Amino acid sequence: MEITFVIEKFVFITVIFGLSLLVAMYSTLAERKIAAFLQxxxxxxxxxxxxxxxxxxxxVKMFLKEEIIPxxxxxxxxIAGPSLAILTACIGSAVIPWGQDIQLFGKTIALQxxxxxxxxxxxxxxxxxxxxxxxIGGWASNNKFSLMGAIRAASQNISYEIPMGLSIxxxxxxxxxLSLKDIAEQQHGFQWNVFYQPLGFLIFLVCAFAETNxxxxxLPECETELVGGYHTEYSSMKLGFFLFAxxxxxxxxxxxxxxxxxxxxxxxxxxxxxxxLGPTFGPLLGMAVLFLKIxxxxxxxxxxxWTIPRFRYDQLMNLGWKILIPLAIANIVLTGLVTALxxxx
Amino acid sequence: xxxxSNRKKVLEQKPMNFWERMYLPAIFKGMAITFRHMFKPKExxxxxxxxxxxxxxxxxxxxxxxxxxxxxxxxxCGLCALSCPAEAITMVAAERKKGExxxxxxxxxxxxxxxxxxxxxxxxxxxxxxxxxxxYLDGPIVPADYLRxxxxxxxxxxxxxxxxxxxx
Numbered sequence: 001m002e003i004t005f006v007i008e009k010f011v012f013i014t015v016i017f018g019l020s021l022l023v024a025m026y027s028t029l030a031e032r033k034i035a036a037f038l039q040x041x042x043x044x045x046x047x048x049x050x051x052x053x054x055x056x057x058x059x060v061k062m063f064l065k066e067e068i069i070p071x072x073x074x075x076x077x078x079i080a081g082p083s084l085a086i087l088t089a090c091i092g093s094a095v096i097p098w099g100q101d102i103q104l105f106g107k108t109i110a111l112q113x114x115x116x117x118x119x120x121x122x123x124x125x126x127x128x129x130x131x132x133x134x135x136i137g138g139w140a141s142n143n144k145f146s147l148m149g150a151i152r153a154a155s156q157n158i159s160y161e162i163p164m165g166l167s168i169x170x171x172x173x174x175x176x177x178l179s180l181k182d183i184a185e186q187q188h189g190f191q192w193n194v195f196y197q198p199l200g201f202l203i204f205l206v207c208a209f210a211e212t213n214x215x216x217x218x219l220p221e222c223e224t225e226l227v228g229g230y231h232t233e234y235s236s237m238k239l240g241f242f243l244f245a246x247x248x249x250x251x252x253x254x255x256x257x258x259x260x261x262x263x264x265x266x267x268x269x270x271x272x273x274x275x276x277l278g279p280t281f282g283p284l285l286g287m288a289v290l291f292l293k294i295x296x297x298x299x300x301x302x303x304x305x306w307t308i309p310r311f312r313y314d315q316l317m318n319l320g321w322k323i324l325i326p327l328a329i330a331n332i333v334l335t336g337l338v339t340a341l342x343x344x345x
Numbered sequence: 346x347x348x349x350s351n352r353k354k355v356l357e358q359k360p361m362n363f364w365e366r367m368y369l370p371a372i373f374k375g376m377a378i379t380f381r382h383m384f385k386p387k388e389x390x391x392x393x394x395x396x397x398x399x400x401x402x403x404x405x406x407x408x409x410x411x412x413x414x415x416x417x418x419x420x421x422c423g424l425c426a427l428s429c430p431a432e433a434i435t436m437v438a439a440e441r442k443k444g445e446x447x448x449x450x451x452x453x454x455x456x457x458x459x460x461x462x463x464x465x466x467x468x469x470x471x472x473x474x475x476x477x478x479x480x481y482l483d484g485p486i487v488p489a490d491y492l493r494x495x496x497x498x499x500x501x502x503x504x505x506x507x508x509x510x511x512x513x
Contacts, residue, residue, distance in 0.1 A: 038379045042389045307379040308372060319368075 081137025406484030
């Protein structure tokens, strides 16, 4: 492997990593601002112009808080929980294609950390690892509320991974590829997958809410029933990691949804814009479009959070097993039939 | 049992129909409502810079009043301290000396008069109890502070400014 290639990848990964942390950081501010706007308030506005430095202030506060580790807890696992949660949240973005190949400093650089041909499966693997952080943290706290939260998180994630996977199978029937780069390339221009797979997208969206533990599926941390759920016993930056992991997860799943269903970096009229802007700024514009889509999804996540009340646990299970899974299977059958009819048997 | 009034309504809980079981129409309705609220005028009052209008009978910080000639009305009878349900008021009485007639209205006055603002519940019973109309809760909001001892307000903070200072 050439040394320039390693440096190029290293720089790119660092940039993406920093960017996802930055987006997650400002998602916390956006969440509070959007919550405020939806409730006729103004939200945090004292730290910096319009509250711009609020995330920094929150971060400093988290670091300065007293670190409490319960005496009856399993110390190693207690620390491993939030570490694992944030680690798995961060590595999810590795296979997402951020843009078309870009011409920079006389070189062609792929705007993707790695294009593995089973990109979707990688994302699934990482997402299902994410629940281990919550489970380990909740169990190691040695607290009934934490354990309840952990159990809920585990069973919820297992239940919703199935319809998510099934909805992806229907998508794969359309795309014929597991590589996210291929899927993004196929949606060139305005041929977005959401037009071919509206039901699949809906199922995927609902499951994404459940996987990221966002309202209306935030039963693992359910304040009204479980104090703080799996992070009841956590304080200081370990709590911060758990909360932060949720925002990074939200960012990554928004990126995945934008890539799989909303064309990723593609937008109508992109060929014209590419010929106008050249090989450097054209892909950059595509990247900006992708980020616009991601922000729209993040806004949607927050909008839903501050609108819809939490599901009851039996309702959650009913929705997952009795509605989403049959719907997803019906979607596969329907997609298969249509593909067979269009392509000939 | 038979209802005496006709106001009772029996609500029937029907099983959810297909659209209700889909959840989606209800969700879209709710989200439309919250989206509309994004553009509504905000209710926030930016407190330290802007103060909300208070009602006529609002009870704030206490002030010890003076009479028309600028003499302190309080005679340290202690009725306010007795009436205080939070035991926030203490005072030490003293006798008026010769030559102090311009300062205190009657022969007895409060040498020290302290209200603990952390104990005070702003019920207004002290102003009701006062026979001399010497204490009123007509001041501003009691400001925040860092130390407990700073919340014990003495005469320096409670007594009204003399008339001469007010007219200046």
